[in-house]
Amino acid sequence: MSNAPLVRLDGITKRFGDTVALSELSLDIAEGEFVTFLGPSGCGKSTTLRILGGFEQPTNGKVLLRGEDVTRRPPEKRNVNMVFQDYALFPHMTVRQNIGFGLELKGMGKTEIRARQDEIMSFLELDAFGDRYPAQLSGGQRQRVALARALAPDPALLLLDEPLGALDAKLRGQVQQELKSIQRRTHKTFFFVTHDQEEALTMSDRIVVMNKGKVEQDGTPEELYFQPATRFVAEFIGETNLLHGELRGTEGDTAVMDWFGQTLRGTAPAGLPVAGQPVTASVRLERLGFHAARPETANAVQGRVTGKTFLGSRMALDIAVEQAQGATLRAYTDAGTGQALSGDVPVWIGWDEASMAILRD
Numbered sequence: 001m002s003n004a005p006l007v008r009l010d011g012i013t014k015r016f017g018d019t020v021a022l023s024e025l026s027l028d029i030a031e032g033e034f035v036t037f038l039g040p041s042g043c044g045k046s047t048t049l050r051i052l053g054g055f056e057q058p059t060n061g062k063v064l065l066r067g068e069d070v071t072r073r074p075p076e077k078r079n080v081n082m083v084f085q086d087y088a089l090f091p092h093m094t095v096r097q098n099i100g101f102g103l104e105l106k107g108m109g110k111t112e113i114r115a116r117q118d119e120i121m122s123f124l125e126l127d128a129f130g131d132r133y134p135a136q137l138s139g140g141q142r143q144r145v146a147l148a149r150a151l152a153p154d155p156a157l158l159l160l161d162e163p164l165g166a167l168d169a170k171l172r173g174q175v176q177q178e179l180k181s182i183q184r185r186t187h188k189t190f191f192f193v194t195h196d197q198e199e200a201l202t203m204s205d206r207i208v209v210m211n212k213g214k215v216e217q218d219g220t221p222e223e224l225y226f227q228p229a230t231r232f233v234a235e236f237i238g239e240t241n242l243l244h245g246e247l248r249g250t251e252g253d254t255a256v257m258d259w260f261g262q263t264l265r266g267t268a269p270a271g272l273p274v275a276g277q278p279v280t281a282s283v284r285l286e287r288l289g290f291h292a293a294r295p296e297t298a299n300a301v302q303g304r305v306t307g308k309t310f311l312g313s314r315m316a317l318d319i320a321v322e323q324a325q326g327a328t329l330r331a332y333t334d335a336g337t338g339q340a341l342s343g344d345v346p347v348w349i350g351w352d353e354a355s356m357a358i359l360r361d
């Protein structure tokens with residue numbers, strides 16, 4: 001069984017009465033991965049986490065840990081630990097006691113517990129807070145104690161349910177970096193749940209985008225951002241241009257589409273509709289380039305700047321593409337280029353094939 005993935009979810013369906021929270025979800029997680037489950041409210045993220053943790057039973061399907069079926073095994077017998085959004089620290093226990101709690105449950109001896117508490121407090125820079133109670137800590141420190149308590153028993157898998165939700169924006173960014181660095185240093189497998197796409201892009205090795213109880217797309221942050229397979233993913237992650245047109249055909253990984261009389265080339269996911277059908281393409285704002293003359297890029301159209309938004313280090317431009325019946329594009333450019341472009345003179349806009357993903361609906 002040594003080749004088995006750390007976690008395998010095998011055809012998990014979960015129903016609550018008439019609600020289908022998860023529908024035949026299958027997923028492997030390798031040892032040491034930082035996997036983020038991303039999706040809108042109600043898509044089944046917490047339910048998946050609860051099933052992995054043993055707090056909930058699936059209606060159908062299996063949960064395997066290192067190849068072993070643990071579907072019916074209670075949480076304390078799984079070697080999996082969870083960090084909750086509200087941390088769930090014991091208010092009447094000190095930091096040291098909170099960290100020791102899981103170790104006592106495991107039946108560790110006093111000396112061993114003390115050594116492990118010291119080790120984990122030093123690792124997470126909590127040494128100075130051992131005798132404090134949760135109420136005497138800042139939000140970020142409490143978050144670290146929750147993490148220390150969950151890591152102390154050395155679980156094979158750590159489940160994190162929106163653990164940064166209670167932190168303000170500035171602290172959140174800092175704790176994101178910390179959490180990522182802790183994951184790297186411990187080589188632990190983190191399964192992180194969030195509905196915040198930016199957080200997912202920043203922290204993860206791999207993102208699983210969920211929609212209505214199903215996996216919408218599973219890939220690296222770069223793949224999901226630049227090669228979204230579906231319209232849902234393209235719109236959920238970052239800002240994008242959606243170009244509505246008609247599919248001309250596919251040649252290997254390339255798809256050719258007609259966009260109001262303009263022929264455009266992009267990357268094609270598996271399962272595209274047949275030629276002649278309406279399709280949507282996604283191209284990110286920062287992938288559009290401005291040129292005085294027609295560029296050599298696979299895609300080039302002429303347009304006029306109709307609006308400018310100053311964003312500090314860069315500028316967002318709205319462009320009307322006259323050759324495409326006035327359809328609009330939005331692009332980011334540096335502030336200097338943005339300022340120099342006038343709405344009176346048409347400008348060429350170019351982007352390459354790899355920058356545009358043709359989407360499945």
Ligand SMILES: Nc1ncnc2c1ncn2[C@@H]1O[C@H](COP(=O)(O)OP(=O)(O)OP(=O)(O)O)[C@@H](O)[C@H]1O
Pocket residue numbers: 016019020021039040041042043044045046047048195
């Ligand atoms: N105990 C329950 N009883 C009935 N329905 C439930 C229960 N738990 C979850 N659901 C339903 O299952 C679906 C998935 O819920 P889940 O909590 O997994 O979503 P989520 O993606 O974690 O959402 P959020 O981001 O809001 O936490 C929802 O429609 C929810 O209403």
